[in-house]
Amino acid sequence: xxxxxxxxxxxxxxxxxxxxxxxxxxxxxxxxxxxxxxxxxxxxxxxxxxxxxxxxxxxxxxxxxxxxxxxxxxxxxxxxxxxxxxxxxxxxxxxxxxxxxxxxxxxxxxxxxxxx
Numbered sequence: 001x002x003x004x005x006x007x008x009x010x011x012x013x014x015x016x017x018x019x020x021x022x023x024x025x026x027x028x029x030x031x032x033x034x035x036x037x038x039x040x041x042x043x044x045x046x047x048x049x050x051x052x053x054x055x056x057x058x059x060x061x062x063x064x065x066x067x068x069x070x071x072x073x074x075x076x077x078x079x080x081x082x083x084x085x086x087x088x089x090x091x092x093x094x095x096x097x098x099x100x101x102x103x104x105x106x107x108x109x110x111x112x113x114x115x116x
Contacts, residue, residue, distance in 0.1 A: 056104030
């Protein structure tokens with residue numbers, strides 16, 4: 001069963017999730033855009049996606065690069081949650097998970113840390 005939620009409320013939850021990032025890490029985030037899309041057309045069950053060059057892989061050639069993107073897929077998240085409380089939790093997990101990729105943390109480590 002899909003949870004109904006306005007686009008504005010979902011955006012608010014993404015913003016709240018970004019606020020969970022510790023200030024010292026948030027200050028280190030540079031050249032990243034967070035987007036909300038209904039669904040990833042190639043993988044409709046995907047909840048979020050980081051696309052870019054992780055901070056740990058940037059070198060002197062990085063200057064002038066287009067912003068990295070973190071995309072959160074609203075409809076996919078709403079479909080797997082039973083209520084708004086679960087949506088809040090899933091959005092937070094997904095946002096933190098994708099931002100972690102920006103910092104160079106891979107899937108295995110994220111699962112070890114409980115953000116998988």
